[in-house]
Amino acid sequence: MRRRALLAALATGPLLTACESEGDEATGTLRIATGSPGAVYYRYGTAIAELARRFLPNVHTSVLSTAASQINVDYLLEDIADVAFTQADIAAGNEASHPRHLAALARLYDDYIHVVVGAGGPIASFDDLRGRRVSVGAQGSGTAITADRVLQVMDITVERAQLGLDESVKALRDGRVDAFFFSGGLPVSAIAELAKQFPIRLLNLADSVQPLRRTYGNYYAERVVPSSTYAGITATVAIGIANYLVVRLSMSEPLAYGVTRLLFEGRDDLAKTHQAAARLNIRSAISTPPLPLHPGAIRYYRAQKA
Template identity: 40%
Template sequence: MRRRAVVLAPLALLAACAPDAGAELRIAAGVPGGVYDVLGRALGAAAGRSLGVRTRVVSSSGALENLSLVRGSRADVGFVTVDVASLAPGAQTSPGNDAATRVMALARVYDDCLQVVVDGRSRVRELSDLREALVATGPSGSGTELLAMRVLTMAGVTVRQVAMGLAEAVRALESGRVEAFFFSGGLPTPAISSLAARRPIRLISLGSLIERLCREYRTVYKPRTIGMSAYRLPEVTATVAVPNLLLVAADMSSGEAEALTRVLLDNRAELARANSAALQLNHQSAILTMPVPLHPGAEAYYRSAKIGL
């Protein structure tokens, strides 16, 4: 999308200013079977239909790689968790200093939940039972790995860490090659739903760590429970949630950013049909993107929608 004179235009102007027929919107999503991937494809379909551009979903290891892809101009828009986004240059806890910001947000989309998955017949009942066990902690450099290591470090638990994507981690758990796997994603995560349909699983509670995580990392994490209906679980599981943002480069034009934000919010129902995590997306919560500031184009859209900033 970038490095073109006019690629996207606000939807109200599309009839008079058609986008470049060669334009391509690159969406940094995530691993196959994850919510990023499903929602990225739904967003791409909506953008292609509404804006008349070709779209391409870029697979990645997750939030940290998505941040790198957007900052490196290898993707135009990407799904990134707040804890990962807060590592970006210019991220801040209060407004101001936007000129130093390398990425900006279009919206807060939905919240991820940390899921520590074990076989339903496993001996593992709490995090301490994973000491010295073989555990998949997400792809190397992913947002899942970042959160998994924060949790294990805070719990004082050392594991034999294995870097695996979600699909590989599911297969490894089924075959007994790992004792557990971590995944930070929206509910329900399709690959975990598929696993739960084949065999009983359990999720490990974070227990007393939740308060400590929320206190140490302030607004980044918040308490959440995962209900039994999520994956036919035997009990409610206590965990933490982390918001997901839709990010773009700070130098994206205001017209492009406004158009993409409009596509996202106007097609909430379509995204929710793709995955119910998108049911969390609404105008009021979408503007809550700190420590990453909203792009001016996104701000223009929310003001036009009569959303107070």
């Protein structure tokens, strides 16, 4: 009952500030840049859109399926999207202008870099990828950028294919690639479905974490994919990267406040779509380096004494 009351309150505007004016209602467009339909960004973003349509009635909401992190940042900067999912290392950008134009609403959850191979094949370690045909992710994706960085710091050359998640899954199953990279929250549904039909192995990435941190910054951490995540795998060390929900600094404060509040007060409903949404934590959500928090998000967190 309490959760339903909180969600119902969203339809009539924020309750958590002492003084609100009629002009403080969330209005405008909310074009959400996500990722491929088989991955977490798309499912999470679609669930946010559904809640926004119900509880932010003066906001026109739509979902954009994209190659994910890098193109999502580009879409924000080009005013093609209003809010986007992106990895922390991509949010930092290759240009100093990014932090001046973008702001975060929240740190959402951690992505895990997967390197997936067939369980019955000859590839048992990351070093075995040398000279192999490997999908490094779709052009414009965060996966592609992080995969390039991992291969570089490990000094491994592969025959590259740039395929999205769904295409990578099919190519591995059909024998057209020997391995593929993908960055996503656990579990990635497309990989889970693959594991049910085609035995897979995840490669251990422990040796790449510290070189990545030394070369590219402290956006990377050692994380373990539990054995229960995908059928047939053993617990495997992966690379963790924080995910942010990012907007332009020019977004109106009421809209940024409304979306931030929706994330937390609609968390149970969002988690029904993907369990990554349940990992949203108000203490860690405010940590979004190098991006600042949007003033609308700050207003929400201050009201919650975060």
